[in-house]
Amino acid sequence: MDIFHGLNPEQKIAVETTEGPLLVLAGAGSGKTRVIAHRIAHIVRQGTAPDRILAVTFTNKAAGEMRERIHALLGTVDGSGSVPFIGTFHALGIQILRTHGSRIGLSDRFSIADQEDSLKLIKEIMVGRQLDPDIYDPQRFRGIISQLKNEMTPVSQLGAAGFSSPYEEQIAGVYVGYEAALHKMQNCDFDDLLIRPVQLLKDHADVREYWQDKWKYIHIDEYQDTNVAQYQLSRLLSARHHNICVVGDIDQAIYSWRGADWRNILNFERDFEGATVIMLEQNYRSTKVILEAARSVIARNSERKPIALRTDNAEGEKVRIKILEDERKEAAMVVSDIADAIRVGYKHSDIAILFRTNAQSRAIEEALMKRAIPYRLVSGVRFYDRKEVKDVLAYLKRARNPEDGVSERRVLNMPPRGIGKVLLYKYIAGISLSASEQKKIEEFTRIITEISEKFSTTNLPDLITFIIERAGYVTYFSKDAEGKERLANMRELVSVAAKHRDTHAIEIIDDFLQEVELMSDQDLVDTTVDAVHLLTAHAAKGLEFKVVIVTGLEEGLFPHTLAQEEGMIEEERRLFYVAVTRARERIILTLTMRRMMNGEVAFNDPSRFIGEIPEHLVDIIIPEYPSKSYEEETIHYF
């Protein structure tokens, strides 16, 4: 297949320019994923071994799609069986740490601590330091520590210039304790998966050379959302071959609150000498109206590099703006709009409902359920975040990594086996135990031993079944309907692992844990299922739908109250831009005059972003309601 077939001139240059640094400024819907896939295929065709090629994507889902595209272009990659590494920065970090982590005292069996694990650990440390949780909020501590780690501020630098408050000093103390605990328990939090590889590469020349030599061609997608550690990793890895291609769009930078810095794009030409810059300004996704509406809004931002996005697509329908009384009427309108779209031939899977905050999903879900409209909630509490699911994984993690105190504490007394607060404390502190206490602890360690012994004799689904039964969950969860549901969730995990039925657990256990723990919300988007998708504007990044309904366009909600400062409002505007540019054919924006927020009724003004769309592109619809109660009301807005 011709690698260059169907590419426009700019895309073609991006694919051809394989040597040296390359910056691709890719507007929304300009086919950047396509460019990366074709570029990789081209590099392989030129004779480079696939395993010398690295592609960093924003989500695992994007990585999967990239793999498929490359496969479609090349057929079987090259016969040698070697494949490019395509994955997220976190997956790349894990690969580096599993290979060379021992150089910084990290076991190759290290565990990954998610946000919940991390918070629990920080809480424990704070309790140990007798910090009053009313004055020192563990959540805030976790946030600040994560930010410090993101910025790669070393522990030693804290307080170097003295502390300006006792609060700062406490944070420094907890930070030190937290890092020590993570290390002792052979755990890496999400930040560690990025910063520890950077440290490893910086401090160990041979390790650095190994990876620099290995990755001959590097691709980084969504470069506007890279943080300090990701930026440094990009520089370190590309320092030998200099073949680094980054793709991004400043107008779609929406993760600065997570430490991302879109200035990395502006600085690219300075940081990577001799860089070629290509602009992809042809949009293949949206109608002229949708693109023009989005462009008009984003033009208000001062922090940007203007890009002349254009499209040859049809003019399309006007942007529909609907003003509703409250969130229940808004939800009813969403239902009516879906019915309307289905009537004219759209499928449920063509439609997405976007919102600024997860809390907004509930009212919409209720309305969808009532009308039996199939839907998928993408954000919110996910399957893998469920307590009972994480408990099973904790058994697995503790058996895999004996140092993993985080996971051990999670399930030491789950299901309850008589190990309460007092005994837990004695056990952790190493205080000698009575015979009956000793027996309880031994019961737990025996379960763990039996799990480890099965690693090399049992496959993963059977191992998970064993954990559920041996730990005592079957009895524990047999009492009521809720328990039975939780047990069913646990067994669902067996089905997830079932694709690996033919290998012993030991061979895939780390990959399985990694897959589950780095699962992103977006990875759960599955448009092959015919269902309407409900997701946050953040989670919608990189996706597209024929029909997009953005809800809650009110001051205080979108833009959010907590993002009203200078600079942050521009990020809210970028988020709105991302939301609008997800739409291919039809965009509907809804807002309410009154809404329950944080437990009280709020009367919000329409979002400023609504007013930033040129009038000639919109239809404003204010439905007239029959004076009946909500329940009796029939939907006939048109």
Added chain:
DNA sequence: GCCCTCTTGTTCGAT
């Protein structure tokens, strides 16, 4: 000392 049940608060976005 431990377990269970009930209440209350929660909240911007998420690898």
Added chain:
DNA sequence: ACAAGAGGGC
């Protein structure tokens, strides 16, 4: 949906 804390039962 979950955590944290209170309070009663064993």
